[in-house]
Amino acid sequence: MPIDNSIVHQIHKKPDGQPASLTLRDAELAASEALEQLLAGLIEAYNSKPNKAWGYFHEESGAYPFSGWLQQLLDQELDFVGFSAKATEQLKTLMESSNLALGGHVLFIRYRQGMTAFLVIALLHHTEGVTVTDDLDVAAARHLDLSSLNMAARINLTEWKQNASAKNYISFIRGRSGKRVSDYFRDFIGCVEGSNPEEETNTLLQAFSDYVGEAELEPDALKQKTKALSGYVSSQARQGEQVALEELSGLIDEEQPRAFYDYIRHKDYGLAPEIPPDKRAVSNFMRFYGKADGLSISFEAHLLGERVEYDESEDALLIKHPPKGLIQQLRNKKR
Known part of the structure; x- marks a missing residue:
């Protein structure tokens, strides 16, 4: 995945209602193997998230300026550093309206996958761990925690520019169980939720x-x-x-x-x-599963009507050729 542009800024904010502050980087990140590994790990973590929503941009306005800045970037009226700085400042402002929002490193990467161009934006946090050094000592090690990624969005730039009626060119991680903590991130992108x-x-x-x-x-x-x-x-x-x-x-x-x-x-x-x-x-869709009163049954859908039959009148399941291991357990129990 060739990387065209990348940069990291930092938002300093604790979830205590205090004002946030910024540390802005003044130049793009240099190409490196570490950066490529970060993108690969980020995309893998992002794709694994089941709680994603899809949508498209709000019409550009004072409340939703992000798409306008992005258009200026694509039109080369704004460079990548300037675009990312404006966007991070907007994110900081929206964060301050959410007492639960936590600051972190804001990563912007524009990359290509085949013929398609993407922009991914992620709020990253660190976690503490341990490592063994070259001198065989055990030492503390701080690293990015991609496994707990919960604030990120990906924009299909090619789809956005080529298909004006598209409704699914933005995806973003949505909070679980009705939590509203991530709404400010969706509003930062200026995304209207489209398909479910x-x-x-x-x-x-x-x-x-x-x-x-x-x-x-x-x-x-x-x-x-x-x-x-x-x-x-x-x-x-x-x-x-x-x-x-x-x-x-x-x-x-x-x-x-x-x-x-x-x-x-x-x-x-x-x-x-x-x-x-x-x-x-x-x-x-591919499996039937049920569990109750100490009984757990799971089987692939295509087995229904072949090795598994349901008798509705008797409310009973008939299982033909059950697993040999199960049969052996049943036989041992009878002895």
């Missing part, structure tokens, strides 16, 4: 279920198509990429690559050509 990844993915999965149901496929064909869908959507989620319905359609049926895509269009499921994936929704 869980809802969009569930709609896609429902469309797939309808599609294969109407096709009355043989079990092996159904299993193959389900595996193709699951593998592609899960892979896109891991990479932080959107699901392209036309590409997915080709993977589901190589002989009729547009069949599923045309089915979605004609049935009007309300899905855009590209949607943000939700890994958890796909996982739930």
